[in-house]
Each structure stands twice: as structure tokens, then as C-alpha cells.
Amino acid sequence: MKKIFTISSIFIILNLSIHAQEFRPVYINKSFKDTKFEEFVKTIKQQYGIEIFYKPQWIENLRINTTSDSLTLSAILSSALKPSGINFIRRGEKQFFLTGTSDLTGSSLKKNKEKIPAEDDNNDKSVAEKYFKKSSYEKTISKVIIGNRKKGPGSTLSVLSGRISSRKSGEPVIGATVIVDGTTTGAITDGSGSYSFSVETGSNFKLNVSCMGMVSASFYIEMLSSGIFNIEMTEKLIDIQEVVVKSDKHDNIQGLQMGFQRVDMKEIKSIPVVLGERDILKIANMMPGVQTVGEGSVGFNVRGSSADQNLFLINEVPVLNTGHLFGFFSAFNPDMISDFNLYKSNFPVEYGGRLASVFEISTRKGNKKEFGARGGIGPVTGTLLIETPIVKDKASVIVGGRTTYSDWILKKIDDPDISNSDASFYDLMAGVHVLNNERSSLQLFSYYSRDKFTLAQTNDYEYENLGASLIYDRNLNNKWKVKIAAVFSDYTNYHTNREQASTAFERRFDVKSQELKFNFSGYHWLKHRFDFGANAILHNLDQGSYAPFGEESLFATNDFGKENGLEYAFFASDEYSVTDKFTIYLGLRYSLFNYLGPNTIYSYAENQPFEKENIVDTLTYSSGKSIGKYSGPEYRISFNYELNSDMSLKFSYNRMRQYLFMLSNTVSIAPTDRWKLTDPYIKPPVSDQVSLGLYKNFNNASLETSAEIYSKKGYNIVEYKDGADLTSSPDFETLVLQGEQDSYGAEFMIKRNSGRFTGWISYTWSRTKIKIDGNETWQKINNGITYPANYDKPHSFNFVGNIKISRRLNFASNIVFNSGRPVTYPTGIFYVGGNQVISYSNRNEYRIPDYFRIDLSVNVEGNLLKKKFAHSSWAFSVYNLTGRKNAYSVYFKNENGKIKGYKQSIYGVPIFTVSYNFKLGNYAVK
Amino acid sequence: MLLNRKILGAILVLPLLQSCIEPFTPKTVKYDYSIFVEALVTDEAGILPEVRISTTIPLTNSEENSIPEEPGPVNNAEILLLCDDGSEYTYDSPESFASKSIYTLSDSNFRAEPGKSYKIVIHLDGEVLESDYEILRESSPIDSLGYTVKTEKLEEDGETAQGYQFQVNNHNDTPGPSYYRWIPDATYSYTVPYISTYRWNAVIQRLIPYTSDGARECWKNKNINGIYVASTEGLSENSIIGAPLNFESQYGDELAALYSLHVRQFVISGENYKFWNEINKMVYETGGLFERQPYKITGNITCTSNPDLGVTGIFEVAGVSEYREFFATPAEFPVSGTTCDLIEVDVLDYPLSKLPDGVYIIYYEDTNQKMTSFSGCFECNERGGSSVKPAFWEDN
Structure with a gap:
């Protein structure tokens, strides 16, 4: 050539x-x-x-x-x-x-x-x-x-x-x-x-x-x-001698992205460890606009949206359950991660299918120059990673694994249900990365994670995430770049309930998806840059069946059936630099969803609640037959106006649509919460978000500041009816209602990227409210009155700081403050048959006490000799230094006939951990 | 290999990790006045239908948040019971404050019949509260009562204890699903080991000779709180096997000798079952990592004249059967009943003058020792029991 x-x-x-x-x-x-x-x-x-x-x-x-x-x-x-x-x-x-x-x-x-x-x-x-x-x-x-x-x-x-x-x-x-x-x-x-x-x-x-x-x-x-x-x-x-970094960290000013956070491994390294691990999801949780329901819970709430509205992609593979061990650990081996991007607004057109955020996680591709190995051992988990070139400078392979070798952590929890529990988990990731020539690359990646735990000796939970992706990148000519990705993912969840032998049951459900994605990008014409592409995802959900477990069980098998859907989208965008200072991004994603047979759909009597008694007709659809269709445009529009070289003003408007969602009637995500496709009765949730941001850098971009405000409206948000029992009916429309969500907030962040002291301070003020107010009484939740979502925490303050004493010693600290999450309190007690029974307030009318935590960690690196076989480091950390008993929940219980209030904390004492990490080569090996 | 050595050499410092649960009272919680109606119609002979109307009480703000005030009485309601055969019955107003707003059906000859439907209408302060018609379902028998050994927390923030988790088994010949509620009560026997010869009179500071009635075996009734419901929905047979009832721990007299569990089984409607089941989940099964969202429960009595009025009510119509079973003291774990150690009094550091009034004394003339113990170790009634053997009691 x-x-x-x-x-x-x-x-x-x-x-x-x-x-x-x-x-x-x-x-x-x-x-x-x-x-x-x-x-x-x-x-x-x-x-x-x-x-x-x-x-x-x-x-x-x-x-x-x-x-x-x-x-x-x-x-x-x-x-x-x-x-x-x-x-x-x-x-x-x-x-x-x-x-x-x-x-x-x-x-x-x-x-x-x-x-x-x-x-x-x-x-x-x-x-x-x-x-x-x-x-x-x-x-x-x-x-x-x-x-x-x-x-x-x-x-x-x-x-x-x-x-x-x-x-x-x-x-x-x-x-x-x-x-x-x-x-x-x-x-x-x-x-x-x-x-x-x-x-x-x-x-x-x-x-x-x-x-x-x-x-x-x-x-x-x-x-x-x-x-x-x-x-x-x-x-x-x-x-530490470095005083001036004349880098051009302009991307927060000049880039179009807003509502965007990016963390790479370097940054992850300077953040305190929790239970011996540097957990990328816990770091994400320190970012403005990202909340969790509580410690030890899976999932996030990004800008006031529920946890199922986040799309977690690891090298394009969607991961539906991102937590290990009830959420105490994330399902991503930190050694394997190279970086992650979090989009909270201004989503690129190539992504869709979730309303709130995209967590785009990239793994390391493997060392193409020499063999490498690294690992770590912490109080709960151990990790090992091996990488090696297959063809020097051309192809590499990387394999990383992580497992827990002890469930002692559960034994320490002072709750017989949890201390009588067993838990184990592991995850494996493997990747091959090939650079064909100057112009193309091929990446094969696979991911597997598995969790198993037995709660109180009566409930077994097992779940697996399996996924693989093949990504081919090619520069077609100097103008076009194409990315083709084939993705497979399979989430399986298995649960047995043995509380009572006669009603013991088991249930397995399975969410499978296969995706093909084409993305052409980078065509330049005058001052325009065009991207376009398409993707199609075939969803196959097996809702599983409730089946008897054990010989004594009288449980009658209740098949919840299968669901299929094809979600596909076409997208195109134009990034137009109107002037050197003013850039516009116009994107349109048109997404379509086709709910496919085989399936059986009930018709209900007009204006009657969707309940078994009101079924008037049953329609059976054959395999592949379209049962219902939804489609609509998703707008992705943004502007960046650079006020001067270190200050810019940005605006974005985004619409998102979601066709796969999760149903949960617990405050935090439970391991059994099930996924569901949009169907003829449950309309796809849609959200519109506008945001406005001001970005200013100081001191040659070593200090970045930003202020963003946003307003997000969600429609067709799915909520369980009060008291809905998910084991009772395979017909979801009988269990859920749809309504509106209203979220708004302001996020402020100051970030220092260089120098002896690095880190960030962020403050977020936000609200998120839900309203389920149908025309009929049975179509209302909380009598149709707007109520705060479970994760509505108006004030949130995060500090993450890292002080480099020398190249071998650094201190890091987190300080976290959040308003307590909303809770429903008793407003009265009445007696039923001698029992005190609670009359509850309107939903989420009160708040649990505020959350406050300080963490400290010290990282000690081995010597800096250039020629050494392996380098090691120790991390000593204290989580919850002040030992504050932060409330995870406040609840009320009848004990011996009387109502008593309790506060539960997950980590009520300071937790000291030591972990050891090693890698082949010297300190500088990345 | 170096790496292995390093891994092995790594020392793990164990953290102190524990979840902690502690009593908590919210600082400010508003109080919503509302009315609660509990109405029950059964086919039991000799038990007249009753309606209990009460007001909610606040979740008090005192440190002892577990001791709320008594619910306020509602004595001015006019109540009608309607039957689908067209008959109507009135309820008598509560006779006195002491009856705690319990209205009893006026017609003492009334007996509800299976297959008939009943409805309740309440006129109160110009408003009308109504239930739908509820059919009285035929009673079905309890086959047996049993138990499993279980370890439970006695209090949320307290210690754990072993005990018997009692269970109920039944079958129903009608096609399912069937819904049940059980109201258990227990009677247990215990013995008092000592016979006293004197009692201390603190007023006149003298020992008074005393003769006990001599009964050493006693029986005590225990009301069991808790809501016990189950259904056969989703089961392949219309039978209940091992549905949990009450838990009795190893601490206390309950399991120390012979324990008799009596259960009334109500065959109820699916809607009633859902009401009780939800209350159970929101009152007894709260907390934990995967906490359910609580909400305001409404029963099957609504205010038809003013739907915004905060009314919660349950109108239950049930066919009732009874069953009793005896349980000997467990062999699976030790039971710590009331301890009856004797303490010597009238000695230098424990003079009689320090004793409270009425203390039982055993005087051993040969050694000139005066001994005492917990009063319940001398007399049945001091532990709340009776020395009269219940008619149903079987010694075995």
C-alpha cells in the first residue's frame, strides 16, 4: 500500500x-x-x-x-x-x-x-x-x-x-x-x-x-x-517535584460532553480502598449526581432515576447485575479495568435503551510488548491477572480473575439471618486484542461472573452474568472509521425458597440478548463531522417457572412464560463547528421495539383493573409474530460556546427510551428482582432531559470547575402496585402501574488534576419525585399524590483527596455527606386482635438520618528500583473512620405485641483493612 | 515462585465488621387521626359477632416509644349486620367504657350459617361505612399441630434463643385455593417447689404464720399475639403443611413442663387473607437489606359517604374449627424456666427488716434458718396461673 x-x-x-x-x-x-x-x-x-x-x-x-x-x-x-x-x-x-x-x-x-x-x-x-x-x-x-x-x-x-x-x-x-x-x-x-x-x-x-x-x-x-x-x-x-504540568487539559472546556465523568486507573489508584478493593462503582458513587440507596446495595441512581435505568457496558457487553455479595463489591475486577466513562446527559447517539446513564467500562487490552502479571490480596477477595503478547506489538491476550475466599464478613454481621449465610463469588474476564495493521483492530472479550449465597439457611440465591463481544474497528479511508460489534449477554438468576418444606419452590429466570452494531464515524465535510450507524438487539427473556423444590413441596408449577423482543435503532449525528468557539451537536436516534411471539396475551374488560377476574379474551401469538410495536425519535442536541480559552457554556437536550426494565418492590435492589420487556400493556418509559453547564478552568487547567443544572421528566415510569406479589401472577400488567417522574438538580464540582494534592469536591442539590395518578382509583399509588423516590437525597457532598508525600507514600481520604433517604413512617397505631398494627404515612414523607462518613487510606509502594522482578504495594485503609452508625434503614416492628422503632446500620464501626498488591516489573509498569 | 511466597506472606488484618441495629424513635412524626374497624362473624356456637371500633394512637415521642396510649373509644356508632337472605341484625352499643368500644350483636340467638353472605353497615358521626357482602365459608379441620426447632432473635437488637416454632397442618376437601387465619392461645403447666410457713408483714415488722393451699401444679393461659395466615394458592393440593404459628423460646416457663396449644382456624376470603398477609409483612417482617416499601393498608370496609375519610377496616366472615395439642418439654435444647434458688434471710447482711411486705418464708427449725425465694416459687397465682386444672388438660 x-x-x-x-x-x-x-x-x-x-x-x-x-x-x-x-x-x-x-x-x-x-x-x-x-x-x-x-x-x-x-x-x-x-x-x-x-x-x-x-x-x-x-x-x-x-x-x-x-x-x-x-x-x-x-x-x-x-x-x-x-x-x-x-x-x-x-x-x-x-x-x-x-x-x-x-x-x-x-x-x-x-x-x-x-x-x-x-x-x-x-x-x-x-x-x-x-x-x-x-x-x-x-x-x-x-x-x-x-x-x-x-x-x-x-x-x-x-x-x-x-x-x-x-x-x-x-x-x-x-x-x-x-x-x-x-x-x-x-x-x-x-x-x-x-x-x-x-x-x-x-x-x-x-x-x-x-x-x-x-x-x-x-x-x-x-x-x-x-x-x-x-x-x-x-x-x-x-x-512531587512536578510543579508545572503544561498539558492541555482542555477537554472539559472545549469538548461537547456535559453530564460526563471519566475515571481512569490512575485516578482509581488514588482513592481510598474499601474492604481491600478499589471499587470503580464506589468511585462513580463519589461523582456528583450519582447516588445509592445505601451501603451494601447494588445499583445506582443517576440524576434521580431508578437503578435499572443505567446501562452498564463492559467492552459493549451489557451487565444486568453489577454487584457481588449483596452489593458489597462490584462485579468488575478492578485490575482489569482501564477506565470508565459515565454519561449522565448528552448521550452519544450510538447509545440508547436506558433513560438515566451509560457506564461505559473499558478493560485493559493486554500488554503487547512483554509478559505481565499482577494480583492482589485483600481481606475478602483475591485477584490475579496475566497478560502477554501473542505477536509482539500486534496481538495480546489478557486474563483476569477474582474470587472471594472467605465469607467471614457475613459471619460478623450481627443478624442471624445474615450470619447464618454462606456466600461465594468470582468473576473472570479474558480478552484478545489484535492490531491487524495501521488501520484496523479486532477485540474479542468475554466476561463471566457468578454469585451464590444462602441466606439464613432457607433461601439460596445464585446469579450469573455471561457475556462476550467481538469488536472490529477499521479506518476505511482517511475519512471514515467503522466499528462493528457483535455482542452476546446472558443473565441467569436462580432462587430457592426453603422456608417451609411444603411450600418450598425454585425459580430460574434468564435474560439473554444478542446485539449487532454498526457505527460509521468521523466523516468530515467542511466543519462538520458525521457519525451514523444502526444496532439491533434481540432480547430473549425466560421469566422462568415457580416449581416445587424438594419432595415434600406441594408447590404447583407456575410457568411465567417467555418473552421476546427486537429492539433496533438507526442513528446519525453531526458535530458542526460553527466557529472556533461555537460547536453544535445534532443527533437523532430512532429506536423501534417489536414485542414478538410466541406468547399469550389477555384482554381485559374496558375500564376495569387489569386483574384475572376481568379477563375477557385470550390471544395466542405464534413464534416470531409481532404482538406490539413501539417506536419514536430520541433527540440528542447540544451546544458548546467557548467564552474564552478556559471557560465555556454548554447546553444539551436529550430524549431516551427504554424497552427493558427491572421490577422491584424493595427499597434497594433485591437479588430476585426481575427484568421485563415492554409489552402491549406496559408502555416504554421515556425521558426528556435538559441541562445547562458552565465550565471554567484555572491555573492552566490544573483546577477544573463546573456547574451544571438539569431537569429531567420521565414518562411511563413503572412502579409496583401497593402490595403486589410478584410470585402470584405471571401477568405483569396486573402488578404494575405507570406514571411520571420529575427530577431536577444542580451539580457543582471542583477538581484538581495535578500537583502534590489531587482530588475533587462536589456538591449536588437534587430532587426526584414520582407521581402515579391514573384516572381510576386502582390506577393510583399514594392516592395519586406526588411522592419522593426512594433515592431522593436533596443534599450530597463528596470530597475525594489524595496527597502524594513521595512516590512511595500517599494518603487518600473520602468525606461523604448525604441527606437521609426518604422513608415512610407510622403516623398512628391501631389494634387488631390484640396486635399493634402500624398505619403508615403517605409514601416517603419522612427521611432517615443524614449520612456522613470519612475514610482514610495509606498506600505504600515498594522500592523504586528500575530493575526488579516484581513490584508490590500495601494499602492500609480505614472505612468509616468516625464509626458513625449511619442508618441504612429505619423500620418499625411489632415485638411481643408492641410497635418498636429500629435503625439499622451496615458498618457501624471503623473498618480497618490491609491489602497487598503486586505486579511484575517495576513501579512504573502501568 | 516469588509471587506465591508473597501471597502467602501477606498478612490480613481482620476488620471488625458488624451490622448494628439499635432502637430508634423518629424526632417528629405527625399523628393522623383515623378510625379502625374490626368486625368478625363466625359460625361458632355461643360466640356472638362483635365489632370493635377504635381510633389510632400516636407513635409516642417519649423514650419508651413502645408504650403508647390506649386507643380512644368510639361508642356512638350504629351498626347493622345484613344477611343476603334479607335479614338484618343490630348491634348493642358498648355498655361501658371498660368494654373498649366493642359492639355485640343484639340477637343472642343469632348464628351465622355457611353459604350465606353478610355485610356490615356502620353509621358514625353522619358518615356511612360499609363492607361488601362476604360469604361464610365452610369450616375445615386442622389435622395436627407440630413444631420445628428454630433459633430466633427475641428482640431485634437482642440475643438469640432456641425454641419451638409451632406449625399447623390441615387439609380441605373443597377445591382450592383456601385461605386461613389462625388464632392460637396456649396453656402451660408449671410447678411451685416450696411450701412456705410464714409471710413477712413489713407494716408490723413481724413474721406471720401462713398456710398455703398446697397446690404445687399450676396452669397458666397465654394469649398469643401475632398474625398467622396462610393460603394454598399456587399449591398442587388444597392442604397446609407446616404453616408457622407462634414461637416459644427456651427462656420462660412455657416449655418447661407441658404445653398445650389451642388453635382456632378461620376459613377466610382471599381478600381478607391479603389484608392480614400485608399487615404481617409490614408489622412483623420489616427491616433487612431488601426492605419492602410500606404503604397505607386499606381493608374491605370503606367510607361510602366520604371516600377521603381515613378509614381502615376489616370485615371478616369465617367458618371456624378448633384443635388442641399437647407438647412435652423439649429434648432438643435446655429450657430455663423460673429459677427457684433459696436465699437465706434474717442474717447479718440481709435482715428481715429489709424485706418487702408479703415475702414468703420457709423456716427450718432444726437449723434455725429462714429462707425465701421468688414469690412465684411458693404460690401458683404469683406467676399468673391458677391451681385449678383446666377441663381439657390431659396428663401424660
Whole structure:
């Protein structure tokens, strides 16, 4: 294939030569007389395109005088600098560096016991470069010529695209910002590390590349025609000496994304551990707008939405149950995770199917350079991960597993139902990642997690998430990129109830989905960037049957039947840079849902409650036959107006539709809560969200601040009728009602990304209310009066801080404050047959006490020797330092005939844990 | 391999993890005045239908939140019982405050019949409360009572204890599903070990000779609170096997000797069953990690004149059968009944003058020792029981 691009120097960095004579000598055909050094530099740059880098103090009062007009530049510099003892080196064809009084050409470092240098980068760099970094804090900038002149003319715009990968492991760098200096033109790398955007043909510009946890880089680009520019980035080792990070962390200002949080492993590392693990979902919970019902509960409530309105994708595989061990642990092995993105609003068009959020989790792709292993052992869980190249630089395989080896944690809980319980879980992830050539990549990923626990010796719960995805990325030409993904997922839940032998039952249900997705992205035309695609998901739900368990059981098998549905969508978007400062994103996703046979559907008498007694007709549908259809547009619109280079104003409007939802009548998600497809009676929930945000960076983007307000209206929200018994009827329409949800709030965040102290403070004020008010009395919940949702916590404050004492020691702390969640209290007691019975208030009229917690953790890294077989670290942590007995719930119970109130806390004491982690290689291995 | 060594070398410091449950009283909870109606019609001979109307009481704010005030009386209602055969019956107003708003059917010859439907209409303060017609279902027999050994928390924040979880078994020859409610009550025997010869009179500071009636075996009745319901809905047979009734722990006199459990079985409607079952879940099965959303329960009595009036009521029409079974003291776990250790009094550090009035004394003349114990170790009635053997009692 004909190479249509040229890269002059980026890779030269790796093999930098210190000796000037390797380069063509530069003859200066001009003489200088008493010229100031600064002016001399300027002239050389203008006339020869050569840059000379220096520190101002070295050249104070330095004048250039030449006697001949055909001297080499090196000779001129030598004679001018020698008297003051200043040395210089030449790097590349067009760069000269003054090195101060040090002579770098002959120095060498000891090879033994060499420690990892404290700079941003460590290996593969010349001594000169290391020196430069340390002395000047200036970034080295290479010039890159893209494309060729012959191709250039004819089109006014050229597309710059490429892939960003880690220099150390070869893994793609996801979420890196590639941006033209001083403009909003640029892109953020996708899941395969690819980026693409268009610029004017023939233009020269500075390209800034930055990513959290990576050393920022800049390049001078000369854009002759469209072309590919692949970039390797170096992992950053946070250095206590590091004062200035001249990175261009502009993405929160210049990017269109709002209601968006991104966390990568680097950030995860600086967050306190809980029960020995750094749990990504617990970190997400520290973000503004993300709530949980309580400790030890599965699932999240994002901007006032119920937990089933979140889409958890791990490499495109949907995960329906994200908790292990009642939710004390997340179902994602932290070692495997490279980063996650959380969208709370302004959803990309390619995602749909849930109202509230998308958690897009990416795993590590595996080291393509060398074998690696890592693991950890904590008080409850142990993890092990192995990664290795299959073909060096081309293909890698990674396998990670996690298991619990003790359920002692349950035995410690002072509740006979829980302490008489057994629990075990494990999860496995495996991936193969292949870079076919410069243009395409293939990723095969599989995920399996399994939980089993026995509660109070009478109830067994088992559930499994199984999933796999095959993702193919290809750059079709310089303009188009296509991503094809085939995804499979299967969630199985099994429950036996043995409370009473005669009524013991078992039930298994299963939610399966198969998805095919095409996404074409990155077409550039003038200042537009187009994406379009389509996806189709086939849902197969087996609602299972309640069947007798054990020989003594009199339970009659009650089959809840199967459900099938095809959910598909077409989507397209246009990101239009109206001016350098103003960008519009217009997206439309049109989603359709077809509820398919085989199935049996009842008709009910008009204006009567959907109850068995009112069934007037039964319709049977054959396999594949359409029973009911829903469809509708989903708008995704946003604007970004950059007020100045570090401040922007953004707006977005989004509509979402959901065809698969979960039914729950418990306050937090129970392990048996079942999933359900929209059907002819249950309409798909829809939400409209508008949000407005102001973003401002300070101190060269090392301090990011944001304020967002949002308002979200949900329609057709599904709620259980009061007292609905899910075991009694397979006909869901008899158990649920639909209504409206109204959520609004304001989120504020201050985040410090660099320096000795990093972390964030966030405050959220939010409300979320539900109203189920049908025309008939039986169509109302709470008499049709609006009530706060279970997770309506108006005030939420989070502090996450990390202080780096040295590279081997850091302290981290969390401070969390939340308003107590709503609760329904007794407003009276009446007597029935000698029993005190509670008369409850309107739903959720009161609140449980406020929640407050402080955590601390200390992370101690092993030595920093560069050459070592394995590196280890210890994490000591205290969860709930103050031992506050935060209420998980407040409830009332009749004991010996009297009503008594109780408060239950999950962690009522400080919890101290120690965990040990290791990895092959030195401290710097990512 | 190094990695293994390192893993093995890792020391885990065990955290102290516990969930804790403690009593809690909300600071401010409003009180909603509402009326509760409980009406029962059965086919039992000699038991007249009764209606009890009471007001809700507040969940008090005192530290002792478990001791609320008594429910207020509602004595001015006019109540009618209608039968689908066209007959009408009136209820007598509560005769006195002491009867706690219990209205009894006026016609003492009334006996409800299976297959007939009944309805209640209440006129109170200008409003009308009504139930639907409820059919009286034929009673069906209890086959047996049994138990399993179980460990339970006696109080939510307290210790656990072993005990008997009593169970009921029945069958019903009619096609199902059937819905049941059980009202158990218990009688247990206990013995008093000592015969006293004196009692201390603290007023005159003298020991008074005393002669006991001599009964050493006593019987005590125990009302059992709790709501016990079950249904055969979803079962392949119209039988109940092992539906849980009350729990008796190893602490107390209940299981210390012979325990007699008497159960009245009500065959009720599905709607009544749902009412009781929901109350059960919201009053007895609250708390836990997967807490259900509580809500305001309404029964099958509604205020037809003003639907907004906060009325909760249950009108229950049931065919009733009874069953009694005896249970010997458990062999599966030790039972700690009332302890009757003797303490010597009238000694230097425990003079008679410090004793409260009425204390029973055994005087051993040979050693000149005066001994006492818990008064219930001398006389049956001191533990609330009676020395009169109940007619149904079987010694075995």
C-alpha cells in the first residue's frame, strides 16, 4: 500500500542522537552583527525553519557576531556560547537545544541500582532528553508533515486521523484529547484509541495531545493532505517535584460532553480502598449526581432515576447485575479495568435503551510488548491477572480473575439471618486484542461472573452474568472509521425458597440478548463531522417457572412464560463547528421495539383493573409474530460556546427510551428482582432531559470547575402496585402501574488534576419525585399524590483527596455527606386482635438520618528500583473512620405485641483493612 | 515462585465488621387521626359477632416509644349486620367504657350459617361505612399441630434463643385455593417447689404464720399475639403443611413442663387473607437489606359517604374449627424456666427488716434458718396461673 503520510520525527525521539555531525550541517548564509540572541533565534526560525530552545537566563546579554556568511549553525553557536560555558546539542534536523553548563554528550548514569527517574517519562529516552525535561520543564516538540503535496490541492479540508497507544504496553489510550492549539478543533480518542478530525489543507498548527495519567505531548503539524498520525504516549509518574504540568487539559472546556465523568486507573489508584478493593462503582458513587440507596446495595441512581435505568457496558457487553455479595463489591475486577466513562446527559447517539446513564467500562487490552502479571490480596477477595503478547506489538491476550475466599464478613454481621449465610463469588474476564495493521483492530472479550449465597439457611440465591463481544474497528479511508460489534449477554438468576418444606419452590429466570452494531464515524465535510450507524438487539427473556423444590413441596408449577423482543435503532449525528468557539451537536436516534411471539396475551374488560377476574379474551401469538410495536425519535442536541480559552457554556437536550426494565418492590435492589420487556400493556418509559453547564478552568487547567443544572421528566415510569406479589401472577400488567417522574438538580464540582494534592469536591442539590395518578382509583399509588423516590437525597457532598508525600507514600481520604433517604413512617397505631398494627404515612414523607462518613487510606509502594522482578504495594485503609452508625434503614416492628422503632446500620464501626498488591516489573509498569 | 511466597506472606488484618441495629424513635412524626374497624362473624356456637371500633394512637415521642396510649373509644356508632337472605341484625352499643368500644350483636340467638353472605353497615358521626357482602365459608379441620426447632432473635437488637416454632397442618376437601387465619392461645403447666410457713408483714415488722393451699401444679393461659395466615394458592393440593404459628423460646416457663396449644382456624376470603398477609409483612417482617416499601393498608370496609375519610377496616366472615395439642418439654435444647434458688434471710447482711411486705418464708427449725425465694416459687397465682386444672388438660 502506498504510504500517503510522512512522519519526520516523532519516533526519532526514541533514538535521539546527541552528535550533531550525524545531521546535515546547516549553513547560515547571513552575517550577524551584535545581534541579540533572541533576535538571532527568531531570524534562524524564520529563514531556515530551525528552532533553538534555551532558558532565558543562559543567554542574557549574549550577542551574536559572525565574520562570514557561510558558517554552520553549530559553529556559530559554539563560538557564541563557549565563553559563557553554555553547551548545546542538536536534535533532529531542525532543533537545537541549549543545555546550560552541563555537557550531556559524555555523561552516563550508573547502571546498577538505577532508580526510576522522577520525570514524567523514564525509559527509552536519551540522557539529553531527561536532562531537558528536568531543567526546563519544556516539552519537546517535533514537527510532523502529514500527507503529500500532490494530494493536497483540490480539497480545502484534510482529515487528520490516527491511533494513540501507550508506549509501554502498546494498549490504546482511550479518551485522550487531540486538539489544535488555541482552537476547539480536535477529537477525543475512542475505545480503540482512534481519533480523527479535519483541518484546512496546507495549514501549520500545533497539535496538543493530552490524557489523564499520560504525559502530554505537542507536535507541529504541517498538513499537506489527509493522513494518519499515530502517536505513542508515555504513562505519567506523578512527581512531587512536578510543579508545572503544561498539558492541555482542555477537554472539559472545549469538548461537547456535559453530564460526563471519566475515571481512569490512575485516578482509581488514588482513592481510598474499601474492604481491600478499589471499587470503580464506589468511585462513580463519589461523582456528583450519582447516588445509592445505601451501603451494601447494588445499583445506582443517576440524576434521580431508578437503578435499572443505567446501562452498564463492559467492552459493549451489557451487565444486568453489577454487584457481588449483596452489593458489597462490584462485579468488575478492578485490575482489569482501564477506565470508565459515565454519561449522565448528552448521550452519544450510538447509545440508547436506558433513560438515566451509560457506564461505559473499558478493560485493559493486554500488554503487547512483554509478559505481565499482577494480583492482589485483600481481606475478602483475591485477584490475579496475566497478560502477554501473542505477536509482539500486534496481538495480546489478557486474563483476569477474582474470587472471594472467605465469607467471614457475613459471619460478623450481627443478624442471624445474615450470619447464618454462606456466600461465594468470582468473576473472570479474558480478552484478545489484535492490531491487524495501521488501520484496523479486532477485540474479542468475554466476561463471566457468578454469585451464590444462602441466606439464613432457607433461601439460596445464585446469579450469573455471561457475556462476550467481538469488536472490529477499521479506518476505511482517511475519512471514515467503522466499528462493528457483535455482542452476546446472558443473565441467569436462580432462587430457592426453603422456608417451609411444603411450600418450598425454585425459580430460574434468564435474560439473554444478542446485539449487532454498526457505527460509521468521523466523516468530515467542511466543519462538520458525521457519525451514523444502526444496532439491533434481540432480547430473549425466560421469566422462568415457580416449581416445587424438594419432595415434600406441594408447590404447583407456575410457568411465567417467555418473552421476546427486537429492539433496533438507526442513528446519525453531526458535530458542526460553527466557529472556533461555537460547536453544535445534532443527533437523532430512532429506536423501534417489536414485542414478538410466541406468547399469550389477555384482554381485559374496558375500564376495569387489569386483574384475572376481568379477563375477557385470550390471544395466542405464534413464534416470531409481532404482538406490539413501539417506536419514536430520541433527540440528542447540544451546544458548546467557548467564552474564552478556559471557560465555556454548554447546553444539551436529550430524549431516551427504554424497552427493558427491572421490577422491584424493595427499597434497594433485591437479588430476585426481575427484568421485563415492554409489552402491549406496559408502555416504554421515556425521558426528556435538559441541562445547562458552565465550565471554567484555572491555573492552566490544573483546577477544573463546573456547574451544571438539569431537569429531567420521565414518562411511563413503572412502579409496583401497593402490595403486589410478584410470585402470584405471571401477568405483569396486573402488578404494575405507570406514571411520571420529575427530577431536577444542580451539580457543582471542583477538581484538581495535578500537583502534590489531587482530588475533587462536589456538591449536588437534587430532587426526584414520582407521581402515579391514573384516572381510576386502582390506577393510583399514594392516592395519586406526588411522592419522593426512594433515592431522593436533596443534599450530597463528596470530597475525594489524595496527597502524594513521595512516590512511595500517599494518603487518600473520602468525606461523604448525604441527606437521609426518604422513608415512610407510622403516623398512628391501631389494634387488631390484640396486635399493634402500624398505619403508615403517605409514601416517603419522612427521611432517615443524614449520612456522613470519612475514610482514610495509606498506600505504600515498594522500592523504586528500575530493575526488579516484581513490584508490590500495601494499602492500609480505614472505612468509616468516625464509626458513625449511619442508618441504612429505619423500620418499625411489632415485638411481643408492641410497635418498636429500629435503625439499622451496615458498618457501624471503623473498618480497618490491609491489602497487598503486586505486579511484575517495576513501579512504573502501568 | 516469588509471587506465591508473597501471597502467602501477606498478612490480613481482620476488620471488625458488624451490622448494628439499635432502637430508634423518629424526632417528629405527625399523628393522623383515623378510625379502625374490626368486625368478625363466625359460625361458632355461643360466640356472638362483635365489632370493635377504635381510633389510632400516636407513635409516642417519649423514650419508651413502645408504650403508647390506649386507643380512644368510639361508642356512638350504629351498626347493622345484613344477611343476603334479607335479614338484618343490630348491634348493642358498648355498655361501658371498660368494654373498649366493642359492639355485640343484639340477637343472642343469632348464628351465622355457611353459604350465606353478610355485610356490615356502620353509621358514625353522619358518615356511612360499609363492607361488601362476604360469604361464610365452610369450616375445615386442622389435622395436627407440630413444631420445628428454630433459633430466633427475641428482640431485634437482642440475643438469640432456641425454641419451638409451632406449625399447623390441615387439609380441605373443597377445591382450592383456601385461605386461613389462625388464632392460637396456649396453656402451660408449671410447678411451685416450696411450701412456705410464714409471710413477712413489713407494716408490723413481724413474721406471720401462713398456710398455703398446697397446690404445687399450676396452669397458666397465654394469649398469643401475632398474625398467622396462610393460603394454598399456587399449591398442587388444597392442604397446609407446616404453616408457622407462634414461637416459644427456651427462656420462660412455657416449655418447661407441658404445653398445650389451642388453635382456632378461620376459613377466610382471599381478600381478607391479603389484608392480614400485608399487615404481617409490614408489622412483623420489616427491616433487612431488601426492605419492602410500606404503604397505607386499606381493608374491605370503606367510607361510602366520604371516600377521603381515613378509614381502615376489616370485615371478616369465617367458618371456624378448633384443635388442641399437647407438647412435652423439649429434648432438643435446655429450657430455663423460673429459677427457684433459696436465699437465706434474717442474717447479718440481709435482715428481715429489709424485706418487702408479703415475702414468703420457709423456716427450718432444726437449723434455725429462714429462707425465701421468688414469690412465684411458693404460690401458683404469683406467676399468673391458677391451681385449678383446666377441663381439657390431659396428663401424660
